[in-house]
Amino acid sequence: MQVVAPVPSRSWRHALTGLLLVSPPFLLMLFLIVAPTVQAILYSTGQVPTDNIVFQSDIDLVSSATPTLVVYQRLLSSPYVQADLAMTFQVTIASVVLVLVVGYILALYVRFSTGLLPSIVRVLYLIPMFIPVVIASYGLIEFFVANGFLQTILAQFGIQNMPSPIYTPWGIVLGQVWTGIPFAVLLLGSGLDGVPQELIEAAQDVGASFGRILWRIVTPQVVTPLLIVGTFTFIGVLGSYTVPYLIGPNAPQMLGVAMTAYNGSYQRPQPAVAMAVLTFLIATVAGAIYVWGTSRTERTAA
Amino acid sequence: MAGLTLVDLTKRYGGATAVSNVSITLNDGELLSLLGPSGCGKTTTLRMIGGFITPDEGDILIDGQSIVRLPPERRPTAMVFQRYALWPHMTVYDNIAFGLQLRNKSREEIRKTVDDALVLTGLPGKEKRYPHQLSGGEAQRVALARALVLEPRILLLDEPLSNLDAQLRLRMRDEIRNIQQRVNITTVFVTHDQEEALAIADRIGVMNGGHLEQLASPDEIYTQPATLFVASFIGNMNLLPGSITDGAVQCGLLGFAIPQDARLSGSTREAIIAVRPEELVLDGHGPYHGQVTQSINLGDHKLLVVDAGEQLVRVAVAREDAVPRGTAVNFSARRYHVYEDGVLRGTAVSNDTA
Incomplete structure (x- = not known):
């Protein structure tokens, strides 16, 4: 093999071209994510810009020459915010678990079954993807609400007083599972399709039952898709607004709804921004776990 | 060690017959090579023996006992796959030990059996490596060790050398034959390489279009090709x-x-x-x-x-x-x-x- 030393001038040109190519997304990220994040952190720690009347309009504004955590202390000591945070975590974790479990079961069914029914399921699970969240939310409300479609049908069979999940945290979970399933099954399905049939047959050959094959052979191969689905569902549900606003309870509320209420109805932009910073930090931790998990998995399977 | 008998084994896919009335009797410790061009039905026959394909007609007997209705995990066979099929998330040790763990062997017994298999296949010191850290020849040996530790009565090899380069093929061919004779295990070896079949097999079954054209010793196959296809395919x-x-x-x-x-x-x-x-x-x-x-x-x-x-x-x-x-x-x-x-x-x- 002949090794050719790079020519410096060409190398510079290449480097410059590369920088120019990456600069648009980098600048976009700088202006849309990094700059607002820095601004939000400064504002929520008492660094209030003098030229921003919206930021100054907070009715209980904390303004300080040096960074302070007073806004966060007040926020996190409020029983209402504590309840909001607790519900947000509960709904998020329940949604992630259910999306992963239901999505994985559906993906496994489609991967390992043959015949007409799996083909139908393969089409059906995609349907929620084509229905806007607002429409789907109202559809779920109409179906599950007290005296709605489901209860009317059940009443015909003498089943009455079934509790409705609508306007409860479970209603939000239901909505999040509905909207999250297509993405989850698509991703997990493609992950399962990537597991070579020979690996499964080799496990069968040494005497593994279907359950053992799933647990010891198949699932370790789809850790990355599982992590992607888990992380993205977590971040999506954590910051969601439409489903919890339409299907969730009035109080406590999920952080996305609470943030909007604080920012608009309560005229409290500073705690709203503090909530946004907290949400961003939690999402960052989830993102970091995802990056750590995928890089670890890829190192093992490289 | 066991005898294997295939009785009128037939497999159809829609209107196409992949394997047609194949009957073979294999003696204890014998190595049979199923040889033929792509699509001749040799791998389908092997996979029917392994239980991965259910025959439409015919029977498969090991020491006179029909196994045709048993699923792969309950058959006394072990297969070495064409692309090795090593589990990428497991180390060499875990790949070999997995089947033993499923049989609830003690940890000490598993350790000893795996160590013996590593020695037999020339892999000592490689037990902590992952499949992606192995060369083609090493991966092939791990696949062979994984099959042998289970002490199967029939060993099935599905074109095990086809992914290796020419030099390594020759070496691995001799090693497989050597190990097969040392363990004295009845073996079915599928290949499309006539030289490989002639060198390694006790008997060769030449297949074409789903039919068994000739079943004979390598010498007879070469000197007395029973059909025009065998005459044209061999040498x-x-x-x-x-x-x-x-x-x-x-x-x-x-x-x-x-x-x-x-x-x-x-x-x-x-x-x-x-x-x-x-x-x-x-x-x-x-x-x-x-x-x-x-x-x-x-x-x-x-x-x-x-x-x-x-x-x-x-x-x-x-x-x-x-x-x-x-x-x-x-x-x-x-x-x-x-x-x-x-x-x-x-x-x-x-x-x-x-």
Whole structure:
């Protein structure tokens, strides 16, 4: 093999071209994510810009020459915010678990079954993807609400007083599972399709039952898709607004709804921004776990 | 160690028959090579033995016991897959130990068995590596060790050398044969490589279009190909179509006497003479005449392409024989086969030019 030393001038040109190519997304990220994040952190720690009347309009504004955590202390000591945070975590974790479990079961069914029914399921699970969240939310409300479609049908069979999940945290979970399933099954399905049939047959050959094959052979191969689905569902549900606003309870509320209420109805932009910073930090931790998990998995399977 | 019997094994996919009425009896410790071109049904047959495909008809018996209804995990067989099929998230040790763990063996027993298998397959010190850290040959040995630790009664090898480079193929071929003989395990080895089959097998089953064309020892397969397909598939062969006239087959200008014991059906006046290049010898008094059009150097010998009028025939000569292009030559045939309707009808052996 002949090794050719790079020519410096060409190398510079290449480097410059590369920088120019990456600069648009980098600048976009700088202006849309990094700059607002820095601004939000400064504002929520008492660094209030003098030229921003919206930021100054907070009715209980904390303004300080040096960074302070007073806004966060007040926020996190409020029983209402504590309840909001607790519900947000509960709904998020329940949604992630259910999306992963239901999505994985559906993906496994489609991967390992043959015949007409799996083909139908393969089409059906995609349907929620084509229905806007607002429409789907109202559809779920109409179906599950007290005296709605489901209860009317059940009443015909003498089943009455079934509790409705609508306007409860479970209603939000239901909505999040509905909207999250297509993405989850698509991703997990493609992950399962990537597991070579020979690996499964080799496990069968040494005497593994279907359950053992799933647990010891198949699932370790789809850790990355599982992590992607888990992380993205977590971040999506954590910051969601439409489903919890339409299907969730009035109080406590999920952080996305609470943030909007604080920012608009309560005229409290500073705690709203503090909530946004907290949400961003939690999402960052989830993102970091995802990056750590995928890089670890890829190192093992490289 | 066990005997394997396939009885009229048949598999169809829609209207196409992948395997048709294959019957084979394999003795204890014997190595059978299923040989044939792509799509001939050899892998389908192997996968039916392993339980990955259910036959439409026929039976599979191991030591007289039918296993045809057992799922793969309950069959006393173990398979080495074409692309090794090592589990990428497990180390070499875990790959080999997995089957033993499923059998609830003690940790010490598993450790000892895996260590023995690593020694047998020449892999000591590699147990902590992951499959992606292994070379092709090492991965192949792990796959073999994984199969052998379970002490299967039948070992199934699905083109295990096809992903290795030429040098490694030769070495692994010998190693597999060596291990198979040491363990004395009844083995079915699928390959499309005739040289591999001839070198490794006790018997070869040549398959074509789902049918078993011939089941015989490597020597018999080479010297007495039962069908025209086997004759054309194994080794180099001159196939000369001709017509039957007065006790001979006339192939253009070349006439071949039909042997006394030939059993022609008489259904046709056409026959094919099959003669290997090494059975044609340059002979000043030979009955056949032609002109050398090409000399191909194959390293250990040369192949002359001789224009014999209406036929081009290949004649093998020693490496040091210099026969330039354009040379007029006479040659004779020491041994040739007569095929009618694709079936061997007789073999002529000449004593004159031995």
